[in-house]
Amino acid sequence: MNKLLLNLMLISSVILPSQGKAAEDFVYADHALHTRTLAASCAACHGTQGNAVTLNAEFDATTLAGLDKAYIVQRLIDFRSGARPATVMHRHANGLSLEEINQLADYFSHQKKIKRHVPATQTLKAVHDE
Template sequence: MSRIPMPAALAALALPIACGAASAADTDSAALRARDHAAACTSCHGPQGRPPAGSPIPALAGRPQSELVAQMQAFKAGTRPATVMHQIARGYSDEQITAIAAWFAAVR
Protein backbone atom coordinates (compact mmCIF):
# COMPACT_ATOMS: atom_id res chain seq x y z
CA MET A 1 0.00 0.00 0.00
CA SER A 2 1.45 3.36 -1.00
CA ARG A 3 1.26 6.23 1.38
CA ILE A 4 0.65 9.84 0.42
CA PRO A 5 2.86 12.25 2.36
CA MET A 6 0.80 14.16 4.96
CA PRO A 7 1.25 17.67 3.43
CA ALA A 8 0.14 16.37 0.00
CA ALA A 9 -2.84 14.60 1.54
CA LEU A 10 -3.91 17.75 3.37
CA ALA A 11 -3.51 19.82 0.20
CA ALA A 12 -5.65 17.32 -1.72
CA LEU A 13 -8.38 17.61 0.91
CA ALA A 14 -8.15 21.39 1.08
CA LEU A 15 -8.51 21.98 -2.66
CA PRO A 16 -12.23 21.09 -2.95
CA ILE A 17 -12.97 23.08 0.19
CA ALA A 18 -11.10 26.09 -1.16
CA CYS A 19 -12.86 25.80 -4.51
CA GLY A 20 -16.23 25.63 -2.77
CA ALA A 21 -15.40 28.68 -0.72
CA ALA A 22 -14.35 30.55 -3.84
CA SER A 23 -17.58 29.77 -5.65
CA ALA A 24 -19.60 30.78 -2.58
CA ALA A 25 -17.66 34.04 -2.45
CA ASP A 26 -18.27 34.58 -6.17
CA THR A 27 -21.99 33.99 -5.62
CA ASP A 28 -22.05 36.43 -2.70
CA SER A 29 -20.14 38.99 -4.77
CA ALA A 30 -22.56 38.60 -7.69
CA ALA A 31 -25.53 39.00 -5.34
CA LEU A 32 -24.03 42.18 -3.90
CA ARG A 33 -23.43 43.58 -7.40
CA ALA A 34 -27.03 42.77 -8.37
CA ARG A 35 -28.29 44.45 -5.20
CA ASP A 36 -26.15 47.51 -5.93
CA HIS A 37 -27.49 47.76 -9.50
CA ALA A 38 -31.05 47.26 -8.24
CA ALA A 39 -30.56 50.10 -5.75
CA ALA A 40 -30.53 52.52 -8.68
CA CYS A 41 -34.12 51.47 -9.43
CA THR A 42 -35.38 52.37 -5.98
CA SER A 43 -35.34 56.12 -6.56
CA CYS A 44 -38.42 55.65 -8.77
CA HIS A 45 -39.71 52.17 -7.89
CA GLY A 46 -39.39 52.62 -4.12
CA PRO A 47 -37.32 50.90 -1.44
CA GLN A 48 -36.68 47.30 -2.46
CA GLY A 49 -38.92 47.84 -5.50
CA ARG A 50 -42.01 48.82 -3.53
CA PRO A 51 -43.32 52.26 -4.58
CA PRO A 52 -45.63 54.24 -2.30
CA ALA A 53 -49.33 53.41 -2.37
CA GLY A 54 -51.10 55.05 -5.29
CA SER A 55 -47.92 55.53 -7.31
CA PRO A 56 -48.28 55.17 -11.08
CA ILE A 57 -44.83 53.54 -11.12
CA PRO A 58 -45.09 49.74 -10.94
CA ALA A 59 -43.72 47.64 -8.10
CA LEU A 60 -40.80 45.37 -9.00
CA ALA A 61 -40.59 43.34 -5.79
CA GLY A 62 -41.69 39.73 -6.13
CA ARG A 63 -42.48 39.89 -9.85
CA PRO A 64 -41.28 36.92 -11.90
CA GLN A 65 -37.71 37.26 -13.12
CA SER A 66 -38.67 36.35 -16.69
CA GLU A 67 -41.29 39.11 -16.76
CA LEU A 68 -38.83 41.72 -15.46
CA VAL A 69 -36.16 40.64 -17.95
CA ALA A 70 -38.67 40.79 -20.83
CA GLN A 71 -39.80 44.30 -19.83
CA MET A 72 -36.22 45.57 -19.49
CA GLN A 73 -35.26 44.03 -22.84
CA ALA A 74 -38.28 45.71 -24.45
CA PHE A 75 -37.21 49.06 -22.96
CA LYS A 76 -33.64 48.46 -24.11
CA ALA A 77 -34.81 47.66 -27.65
CA GLY A 78 -37.15 50.68 -27.65
CA THR A 79 -40.21 48.51 -28.33
CA ARG A 80 -42.01 49.37 -25.08
CA PRO A 81 -43.25 52.94 -24.57
CA ALA A 82 -41.43 54.80 -21.80
CA THR A 83 -40.20 58.18 -20.71
CA VAL A 84 -36.74 57.45 -19.28
CA MET A 85 -36.60 53.65 -19.12
CA HIS A 86 -35.20 53.35 -22.67
CA GLN A 87 -32.10 55.24 -21.61
CA ILE A 88 -31.81 53.48 -18.27
CA ALA A 89 -32.17 49.99 -19.74
CA ARG A 90 -29.51 50.67 -22.37
CA GLY A 91 -27.07 51.33 -19.55
CA TYR A 92 -27.16 47.69 -18.43
CA SER A 93 -25.73 44.57 -20.03
CA ASP A 94 -28.02 41.58 -20.56
CA GLU A 95 -26.24 39.84 -17.66
CA GLN A 96 -26.85 42.82 -15.37
CA ILE A 97 -30.53 42.94 -16.36
CA THR A 98 -30.89 39.24 -15.55
CA ALA A 99 -29.18 39.70 -12.18
CA ILE A 100 -31.28 42.75 -11.28
CA ALA A 101 -34.46 40.91 -12.26
CA ALA A 102 -33.44 37.92 -10.12
CA TRP A 103 -32.80 40.22 -7.18
CA PHE A 104 -36.22 41.87 -7.41
CA ALA A 105 -37.95 38.53 -8.02
CA ALA A 106 -36.47 37.23 -4.75
CA VAL A 107 -37.69 40.23 -2.70
CA ARG A 108 -40.72 39.20 -0.68
Protein backbone atom coordinates in the same frame (compact mmCIF):
# COMPACT_ATOMS: atom_id res chain seq x y z
CA MET B 1 -57.32 45.53 -20.53
CA ASN B 2 -57.11 43.84 -17.19
CA LYS B 3 -53.54 44.43 -15.99
CA LEU B 4 -53.10 40.94 -14.58
CA LEU B 5 -54.30 39.36 -17.81
CA LEU B 6 -51.97 41.57 -19.80
CA ASN B 7 -49.06 40.59 -17.58
CA LEU B 8 -49.84 36.90 -17.94
CA MET B 9 -49.96 37.24 -21.70
CA LEU B 10 -46.62 38.99 -21.72
CA ILE B 11 -45.03 36.42 -19.44
CA SER B 12 -46.21 33.60 -21.65
CA SER B 13 -44.58 35.22 -24.66
CA VAL B 14 -41.23 35.82 -22.98
CA ILE B 15 -38.13 34.92 -24.92
CA LEU B 16 -35.04 34.79 -22.78
CA PRO B 17 -31.98 36.61 -24.07
CA SER B 18 -29.27 34.58 -25.69
CA GLN B 19 -25.85 35.42 -24.34
CA GLY B 20 -23.91 32.19 -24.39
CA LYS B 21 -25.16 31.30 -20.96
CA ALA B 22 -28.85 30.75 -20.33
CA ALA B 23 -30.39 33.09 -17.81
CA GLU B 24 -31.25 30.09 -15.62
CA ASP B 25 -27.53 29.35 -15.18
CA PHE B 26 -27.01 32.66 -13.47
CA VAL B 27 -25.81 32.25 -9.90
CA TYR B 28 -27.07 35.07 -7.73
CA ALA B 29 -24.54 34.79 -4.92
CA ASP B 30 -21.67 35.64 -7.25
CA HIS B 31 -23.20 38.96 -7.98
CA ALA B 32 -24.82 39.85 -4.68
CA LEU B 33 -22.68 42.89 -3.95
CA HIS B 34 -22.90 44.35 -7.42
CA THR B 35 -26.61 43.74 -7.67
CA ARG B 36 -27.64 45.08 -4.29
CA THR B 37 -26.31 48.57 -4.99
CA LEU B 38 -27.47 48.57 -8.60
CA ALA B 39 -30.95 47.41 -7.56
CA ALA B 40 -31.03 49.96 -4.73
CA SER B 41 -30.34 52.67 -7.27
CA CYS B 42 -33.78 51.91 -8.77
CA ALA B 43 -35.38 52.87 -5.43
CA ALA B 44 -35.70 56.55 -6.35
CA CYS B 45 -38.67 55.56 -8.50
CA HIS B 46 -39.42 51.94 -7.61
CA GLY B 47 -39.06 52.12 -3.83
CA THR B 48 -36.89 50.33 -1.29
CA GLN B 49 -36.20 46.77 -2.52
CA GLY B 50 -38.59 47.33 -5.42
CA ASN B 51 -41.64 48.23 -3.35
CA ALA B 52 -43.03 51.42 -4.85
CA VAL B 53 -45.46 53.59 -2.92
CA THR B 54 -48.99 53.33 -4.22
CA LEU B 55 -51.21 56.38 -4.20
CA ASN B 56 -53.85 54.94 -6.53
CA ALA B 57 -52.66 57.34 -9.15
CA GLU B 58 -52.48 56.40 -12.80
CA PHE B 59 -48.75 56.94 -12.79
CA ASP B 60 -47.56 55.00 -9.75
CA ALA B 61 -44.18 53.46 -10.47
CA THR B 62 -44.27 49.69 -10.92
CA THR B 63 -43.66 47.61 -7.81
CA LEU B 64 -40.89 45.24 -8.91
CA ALA B 65 -40.76 43.16 -5.72
CA GLY B 66 -42.10 39.68 -6.30
CA LEU B 67 -42.64 40.06 -10.05
CA ASP B 68 -41.79 37.11 -12.24
CA LYS B 69 -38.14 37.17 -13.20
CA ALA B 70 -38.72 36.42 -16.88
CA TYR B 71 -41.31 39.16 -17.05
CA ILE B 72 -38.89 41.78 -15.69
CA VAL B 73 -36.18 40.60 -18.08
CA GLN B 74 -38.52 40.86 -21.05
CA ARG B 75 -39.74 44.31 -20.06
CA LEU B 76 -36.20 45.65 -19.80
CA ILE B 77 -35.24 44.09 -23.12
CA ASP B 78 -38.32 45.60 -24.74
CA PHE B 79 -37.50 49.01 -23.29
CA ARG B 80 -34.01 48.60 -24.65
CA SER B 81 -35.09 47.72 -28.17
CA GLY B 82 -37.90 50.25 -28.20
CA ALA B 83 -40.47 47.47 -28.67
CA ARG B 84 -42.15 48.90 -25.60
CA PRO B 85 -42.32 52.71 -25.59
CA ALA B 86 -41.13 54.44 -22.44
CA THR B 87 -40.71 57.93 -21.05
CA VAL B 88 -37.43 57.21 -19.26
CA MET B 89 -36.94 53.45 -18.83
CA HIS B 90 -35.17 53.06 -22.19
CA ARG B 91 -32.40 55.29 -20.80
CA HIS B 92 -31.81 52.88 -17.91
CA ALA B 93 -32.35 49.64 -19.81
CA ASN B 94 -29.85 50.71 -22.45
CA GLY B 95 -27.18 51.39 -19.85
CA LEU B 96 -27.35 47.87 -18.39
CA SER B 97 -25.67 44.71 -19.63
CA LEU B 98 -27.82 41.66 -20.31
CA GLU B 99 -26.17 40.01 -17.36
CA GLU B 100 -27.15 42.91 -15.13
CA ILE B 101 -30.71 42.77 -16.45
CA ASN B 102 -30.81 39.11 -15.44
CA GLN B 103 -29.33 39.83 -12.04
CA LEU B 104 -31.73 42.69 -11.37
CA ALA B 105 -34.73 40.62 -12.47
CA ASP B 106 -33.62 37.78 -10.25
CA TYR B 107 -33.06 40.11 -7.32
CA PHE B 108 -36.43 41.84 -7.58
CA SER B 109 -38.31 38.60 -8.18
CA HIS B 110 -36.97 37.37 -4.82
CA GLN B 111 -37.95 40.47 -2.83
CA LYS B 112 -40.94 40.33 -0.55
CA LYS B 113 -43.85 42.54 -1.49
CA ILE B 114 -44.31 45.09 1.30
CA LYS B 115 -46.70 48.03 1.44
CA ARG B 116 -44.66 51.22 1.53
CA HIS B 117 -45.78 54.71 2.44
CA VAL B 118 -44.82 58.28 1.72
CA PRO B 119 -43.73 59.80 5.03
CA ALA B 120 -46.13 62.31 6.59
CA THR B 121 -45.42 65.95 5.86
CA GLN B 122 -44.81 68.47 8.63
CA THR B 123 -45.06 72.23 9.13
CA LEU B 124 -41.70 73.89 8.57
CA LYS B 125 -40.28 74.89 11.93
CA ALA B 126 -39.12 78.40 12.67
CA VAL B 127 -35.40 77.74 12.59
CA HIS B 128 -32.84 79.66 10.62
CA ASP B 129 -31.66 78.54 7.22
CA GLU B 130 -27.98 78.32 6.55
